[in-house]
Structure formats: structure tokens, C-alpha cells
Amino acid sequence: MPEQPRGSRPTLEAVAARAGVSRATASRVVNGGDGVRKPLVDKVLQAVDELGYIPNHAARTLVTRRTGAVAVVIAEPETRFFSDPFFSQQIRGISKELTAHDTQLVLLLVEGPGDFDRIARYLAGGHVDGALAFSLHTDDPVPAITRRAGIPAVYGGRPSWTADPGDQAVPYVDADNRGGARLAVRYLRDLGRTRIAHIAGPADQTSAMDRLDGYRDVLLDGDPTLVADGAFTVESGARAMTELLERHPDLDAVFAANDLMASGALRVLRERGIAVPEQVALVGFDDMDSVATETDPPLTTVGQEIEGMGRLMARLLLRALDRERTGSGEVPESVITPTTLVRRASA
Amino acid sequence: MPEQPRGSRPTLEAVAARAGVSRATASRVVNGGDGVRKPLVDKVLQAVDELGYIPNHAARTLVTRRTGAVAVVIAEPETRFFSDPFFSQQIRGISKELTAHDTQLVLLLVEGPGDFDRIARYLAGGHVDGALAFSLHTDDPVPAITRRAGIPAVYGGRPSWTADPGDQAVPYVDADNRGGARLAVRYLRDLGRTRIAHIAGPADQTSAMDRLDGYRDVLLDGDPTLVADGAFTVESGARAMTELLERHPDLDAVFAANDLMASGALRVLRERGIAVPEQVALVGFDDMDSVATETDPPLTTVGQEIEGMGRLMARLLLRALDRERTGSGEVPESVITPTTLVRRASA
DNA sequence: GACAGCCCTGAGAGCGCTTCCATCGGGCTC
């Protein structure tokens, strides 16, 4: 590839001239070559090669009205985006899928609540063909923004407003939190544990609520005081565990709504000299590498296909874009991805 | 803002018509309004408002040859990108700075060594005005790519090929690793410790080597067997500590090249019943939230302005872009950001 | 009162590409 002094790159015109064809034909070849006879295709390709031609993206977008890029909107306050491998892993999955379809990823980090204007302008400005968004809270403006901008969107995690009839179904990808929780609690029950407590996550996150629901599904007439509230952090897990032990010194199992809280709980149990899993069996959720395998004992937990979820999100969006372009194809529907019990030593 | 049925957004033409001015004047107003008389400016702005006009980015890029976007290239194998809050925090800083200058962030994750072609095509394709890149190994093709693409770039972390005379200076932003290491080791020495060991990072990362150099700066005629090799991971830190204790059961201080290794070392020390900091004082590097404050005792470590480094990278790149556009302005130069000793309980 | 000069404004070219439509040529059919 010849080095190009920026700003003077060869145009399609030049390629066409060199190949001795019209710009139209050159364009056809560059875009797949359908309906162009082989010898001409070869000539054009050779010219492309010799000249080091690279299509001008802006010109193409101007006429096709497609940018070949999608936005990933992250509205999460920084704390979570930083510490949570969840996001980065999903992004990796998204990136892989998009890359495989020649689509670019534009990262939009929301810098505080006042920043949504900027996001709205950007999404409506024709910079991207669609959007992937994470972590919507009840009053999250992102759905309204994408609707107004008229671009397809796919969400990561079940939005809490799903039930809102005002919104047409916005497809989302979420793990089977409820099913995973059931798996965990049934496992503890099958272990013969009878006083199974739960450390729940924050009430404004659907994943936390779904996990709580799953817990309740299995323990239909469970004692409500066996449930303590946490905030998905190590510290909150420790606090919740302390609380639970005060209320129920005799509990014999704990299902924590995520691994971080489980590790906090584990610390408290260890400090009190309570043997895990002998006296209290402990199950987490997430199968977070850096936590679940590092604790002592390693956590039994509920695993999910995080990267796969990212891929899936991207795939759904690409499908929606395709539908928009061709006017046909399947309507993307939300997907719940399976969760599995990962047995380690803590239960 | 009126809802726009995608694809039929108002154009500048429409705005001009509604305001009763020419397209040229409308354009001038939209781009700042210099040299347009107040009443016309107002009329145009009103039309913009009423119509919900948003400039078409592709059209603008086509003529200005500027995209208003920069790429962030992450060539790190996924393991590190995931676990390392370093990256996400720098990205946050980059995002903030770019946002403040109306510039978008396109994330380019390199999916394996064969993927550089795609990156090269992308960077050369006029999709972005410049690039920020992380973590260059000696044979990293990214510098060559950006040079060939003719776009300015700024690197995060001192590239190992800095000394290569073939490359014109590519500006980079790096923490003062060497100075930080000196700070740590001097601190230990001033504490009265005489047998100060070092757990070093991998030799192919300049940060690790710089920290080692800083250690040596202070301990000029130090015993080389007081240095053990690690790989910036918890496990490797534990291994290195074990090794050091075997070689030097009487050591009274350890400076680990990062917090993860320090936490591994701490685990080993605790297992052996060695009191920290009483018997062995321990200092880490990075001041990584999720580690340094969570250990018991919390780590004394060397802190750096991670988000600030991200901002700085973005700022340098924006400056380079500005220079390119205006033909003047300061030449961006590499910056070494200061490090500070953060005293906690481990030393 | 006339003219120079300045500031605003508008006309128009053109950025590089895709795509509609007309054209052309070759192979078939009768």
C-alpha cells in the first residue's frame, strides 16, 4: 500500500481512469462487483491495488445514508463501569460481532445527567445507524432519545419499563437471572440445607429483583427475614451477612445475588469462625473471574455467558439494521440467555 | 425538537428558505455566526429551532475533510483490558476531554494479531482524524499504521521503541514510573529498612523496567538477588514473595512493581505469620482502588493520576489536530505525569 | 456630491460517491 500524503488520496475517479472504465463500473466493483464482467473486475481491482485506493467514507455515507457505525451508550455512573468486568466483557463481545460485520463501535460515555442532550444530538445527527445501550433506570432518557432519533436500539439487561405499554417492544438481551437464582437455591436445598438466606441486590436493578424472585420461587413460604438487602458491593455483602447472622444464628446456607456480596459475606463468616461450606453453604452469582476463583474457598456461583450476551446484542441490532435496509427479515426479539451453576468449594 | 421520521430530516436548504436567507448564510450561522448580522442570525437560529435542524455530518465531513472523531486503539490482549481498571479509567479521562471538545471516540479493539489490517484500513479510510493507542510492544504495527495513514497519534505509556531514530517523536503520556519507584524505595529506606527487596514486572513493559530502574537508583549497590520477577498478577506476586523469602528470610521490606503483586506478596507474608508492616514493610504501585484499600492492612503504594493521563492524551491529540488544521500552534510533546506516595498501613 | 473601501450576503462550484436510466452490443429465436 503506497503511503498517502494525507488529503490527496486517490478517488474512485482515478481508479476508473486507470482501469479504463467509468466511475460507475469502478464503484460497482468496489462494492462487490455484481454484474460486472470478470476481466473488468480484475482491471479495476488491480487499479485499486496499485493506487492504494480506499473509499471515502463520508462520501459514501452521504449518498447511502448509512454510516456503518453503531453507538454503545453507557449511562452507568463511572463507579460501576470501572469496577465491573461485566461491561468490558460485553463490550468485547459486541466489538467482535460488529467487527465481523464491518461495523464500527462508537463509545458514548454519559458524563452525568446533563449530558443526555449531547447524546441525543449525536444519535440524531446521523453519525451512527443504531445504538446499543446499557443499564437503564426507570427514568432513563435513552429509549426516548433513540426513538426520537429514529434509529434502532437494543438494550443490555431487561429495562424496568419493559411493561410500559407506551413503548413498543425494544429488544433486549438479558441473562436468565430468575432461572439462575432458582438453580442456586434448589442446589442448596438439595444439599439438605433448610435455612437458606438471601442477600439481595439493589431494588432498582431488574437483575437483582429477578434473582430475588428466583429465590422466592423455590422457597415459596420462606421467612422474609431471611432476606437482607445489599448493594452489589463487597462491603454491603458483609453488612448484610452480619445482619442475617444476628437475626438467624442458625442459618445453614446463603445465596448472594452477586459474587462481590458473596465475598463480603464470606469474610464475615470466616471472621466468626463459621466453616464454609460445612456450617454455612454459600452461593454467589456472576462467576466473576477475579472474585469467584480468588476467594477461599472458591465460590460456587451462577455463571452466565457475558461475552455471548454482548455478541447477541450486536447481532440483534445488526438484524434490525438489515431489516431497515432491505425492508424485510425477522423482527429482532429479546433474548434471555441461559445461566448455569458453577460448582466450586463454597457449597 | 420535533420528531423526525428518519431519512427526511430538514436540510440547511430548508432552514435557509424558512429564514429567508441563502444557504451560505445559514451555514455561517450554524457554524458560529461570524460575520453575519444579528437579526439574520436570530432568524436562522429560530428556523433551526423550529425545524429541529441537525447538520448532516457526512456532508460536512465530505467538504471539510474532518470527521470530528478520533480512534482509541487497544491492542492489549483481552486479559489485561478486562481486569485492568487502568484502561477504563484512562478511557474515561479521554472521553471527558474529547466530549468537551465535541469530538467522538471510536473504540478499536484489536481482535488478535491478524486484525491489524482492518485497523490500518480503518485509520486510513478517513473515518477518524487521529488516534490514541495503548500498550505498544516492540513490534507493534500501530505506529507504522498511523504514520502511513497520515494521521496524528498519541500513545499511552512510553513505547519501548522511543529510542528508535527511524520514528519521529510520537508524543506519549506516561507516569513517572522511575520517580515513583524512587519515592517508594527511599521511603522504605528512611523507615530504617535495610534489606529492601523488589518484585519486578515483566521485562517487555517499559513501566515495569522504569520501576526497576527507580529501585536501583536508590539502592545503587543493592544485592541483585533481592529482585524477583513477577508478571503484574496476584499469583506471580505470591510466587515471587515465596522465592524472595527463601533467598532472604531476613528481608525487612518489599517494593512490588504493582498493587496486584503486592497483594499476592501480602497473602504469602500473612500465611507465614510475618507481620506487616512490623517485620516486613510493603509498598505497591498504582494505587488501584479495588486492591490497595481492600487488603489487610491497606497498601502503602505509589499513586498516579490515571484519569488525568487519559485527559492529557486526548489533549495532546487535539492539539496536534489543531495544529494540522491551522498550520500553527505548539508541537505536542510527550508528558510525564507525577506520581505520589500514598501512605496507608502496610509500610 | 462622488468615490473609495468595507462589510454582508448570495450564487455557485465542488467534495467523492452511488445509482437511475439510457445505451450499446451480443446471443437467440423464428
Next chain:
DNA sequence: GAGCCCGATGGAAGCGCTCTCAGGGCTGTC
């Protein structure tokens, strides 16, 4: 052998914008 149809090709329009350039109105000066 003439007419037809179809597939391949080229001409040209136009996507929405910026920016140069020329012109028009106004002020200020002599």
C-alpha cells in the same frame, strides 16, 4: 438474416454541506 431481449456499461444527477468569489449596500472622506 432480421428482430428482440437481456445483461453489461457509461453518463449524469444529486446526496447536504462549506467556502470562494463577486456583487451590493452602506459609511466615511475629500
